[in-house]
Amino acid sequence: MDAELLPDSILIVDFGSQVTQLIARRVREAGVYSEIAPFSLAEEAFHRLKPKGIILSGSPASVPEEGSPRAPELLFEAGIPILGICYGQQVMSKQLGGEVRPGHEVGDGGEFGRAYLTVTKNCALFDGLWHPGESHQVWMSHGDKVTRLAPGFRPVAASPGAPYAVIADDERRIYAMQFHPEVVHTPDGARLLANFVRHVCGLAGDWTMAEFRKTKIEEIRAQVGDGKVICGLSGGVDSAVAAVLIHEAIGDQLTCVFVDHGLMRLGEAEQVVSLFKGHYNIPLVHVDAETLFMNGLAGVSDPEAKRKFIGKTFIDVFEDEAKKIGGADFLAQGTLYPDVIESVSFTGGPSVTIKSHHNVGGLPERMNMQLVEPLRELFKDEVRELGRELGLPDIFVGRHPFPGPGLAIRIPGEVTKERCDILRKADAVYLDEIRNAGLYDAIWQAFAVLLPVRTVGVMGDGRTYDCVCALRAVTSTDGMTADIYPFDAAFLSRVATRIVNEVQGINRVVYDFTSKPPGTIEWE
Numbered sequence: 001m002d003a004e005l006l007p008d009s010i011l012i013v014d015f016g017s018q019v020t021q022l023i024a025r026r027v028r029e030a031g032v033y034s035e036i037a038p039f040s041l042a043e044e045a046f047h048r049l050k051p052k053g054i055i056l057s058g059s060p061a062s063v064p065e066e067g068s069p070r071a072p073e074l075l076f077e078a079g080i081p082i083l084g085i086c087y088g089q090q091v092m093s094k095q096l097g098g099e100v101r102p103g104h105e106v107g108d109g110g111e112f113g114r115a116y117l118t119v120t121k122n123c124a125l126f127d128g129l130w131h132p133g134e135s136h137q138v139w140m141s142h143g144d145k146v147t148r149l150a151p152g153f154r155p156v157a158a159s160p161g162a163p164y165a166v167i168a169d170d171e172r173r174i175y176a177m178q179f180h181p182e183v184v185h186t187p188d189g190a191r192l193l194a195n196f197v198r199h200v201c202g203l204a205g206d207w208t209m210a211e212f213r214k215t216k217i218e219e220i221r222a223q224v225g226d227g228k229v230i231c232g233l234s235g236g237v238d239s240a241v242a243a244v245l246i247h248e249a250i251g252d253q254l255t256c257v258f259v260d261h262g263l264m265r266l267g268e269a270e271q272v273v274s275l276f277k278g279h280y281n282i283p284l285v286h287v288d289a290e291t292l293f294m295n296g297l298a299g300v301s302d303p304e305a306k307r308k309f310i311g312k313t314f315i316d317v318f319e320d321e322a323k324k325i326g327g328a329d330f331l332a333q334g335t336l337y338p339d340v341i342e343s344v345s346f347t348g349g350p351s352v353t354i355k356s357h358h359n360v361g362g363l364p365e366r367m368n369m370q371l372v373e374p375l376r377e378l379f380k381d382e383v384r385e386l387g388r389e390l391g392l393p394d395i396f397v398g399r400h401p402f403p404g405p406g407l408a409i410r411i412p413g414e415v416t417k418e419r420c421d422i423l424r425k426a427d428a429v430y431l432d433e434i435r436n437a438g439l440y441d442a443i444w445q446a447f448a449v450l451l452p453v454r455t456v457g458v459m460g461d462g463r464t465y466d467c468v469c470a471l472r473a474v475t476s477t478d479g480m481t482a483d484i485y486p487f488d489a490a491f492l493s494r495v496a497t498r499i500v501n502e503v504q505g506i507n508r509v510v511y512d513f514t515s516k517p518p519g520t521i522e523w524e
């Protein structure tokens, strides 16, 4: 993208830390645009972006070890502010003439987890926040440490394990910290990062999701040119937001394909079709493949076999439809950051693995298509914000995540259309009650599961012998770990009564109390 179109930015140099994306997120929250570049591509990114500041990330590597990564020297000569975090502090200290040693050589094993530091001096990072003499909680994760400061630096805070917990070179506007300000366990971390980008780098902090939308649209146009793009809609928020954004960028060069496998929640398929065709007028191929999927699932009860069949059939149908419209040069996907496991190889560029369930596995190679993934650096709540910015209805944007294999993995045992219909009804009652109680947005995901177990009940004067339905509701920030949602008993009892009364085929309701780990969110 042309430099003139780029907003004022911060360049984040990634040395391979697991939490580098969180730095980008905090910078965005402070109202400043940022881009992440692996250290090996940082020089190129620097020339392209012309950033107003640089942040050096953490890393699993060790500065004293031979071959460990270094920052391009030109970054230190550019005369713009720099912030080093953890490894970033150490590598900067080493490159500027200080000393870094492994903790065990200096008689300690490092600091891991919560630590408290004492502020010893004022500095621009602490403006309006921390004052000399105060003690503050931070999150540490280091074995090595800086043992001698590079010329020009002064210490401004110390912890028991890191005498140079925060250091400053005010003249060159270079700062560094041993702890991780980007994680939530450093309660003031976001504000420290905001001080860096606003007070030290002098950025206004007026960048918004609206700007992100503009920037991404330019990027998509530059990537796609006059090529054709095809996008698989899953019914979920991510693919919908990606499609609407791409459509805004390239109009009718985009075609969406919605493979309806008959495993959606109640009314969901109709909603997607009416949103895309009616509201946005986006070219949409709607494939009703319910029979194909149900026939293929007949007799299959192993969870992995179900997933594999659904994944493969989805690709087959998608590929057929793509061929019918004359193929495409690009495949668009709503991949989010938590779907991307990004690591930096210390010899080359970034190597990227995407959770297999999140891409239309194998298709890009099979059909010789490149990927367009405009949401790659965003977290779920940011995608929702972008969706609202693009005018997607709240009811759609705020919807709980839904897995690709759909209801099939919420029906242990064999999946049939009849069982799907029963589950759809129970699920709709449950979600209706959750919405009525005003709890929908407080829950990450809530759904019903139809068990392959029949139990005896009594309704009216008759004996029933019907299925058990399990209810699940969890809170989570990223789906990686989860806690159960603690409904009160009156709520659960209301839902159970309604389900048993309104859904024929279910006569008993139970609540799943398992957190993740050890359970997973889905049952299969």
Ligand code: XMP
Pocket: 357, 358, 401, 402, 403, 404, 405, 445, 479, 480, 516, 519, 520, 521, 522, 523, 524
């Ligand atoms: P688990 O069950 O692994 O789920 O704790 C974590 C999150 O991922 C979703 N999930 C999937 N999403 N395709 C998807 O797009 C899948 O195959 C899939 N399996 C699980 C799940 O709903 C939860 O949000």
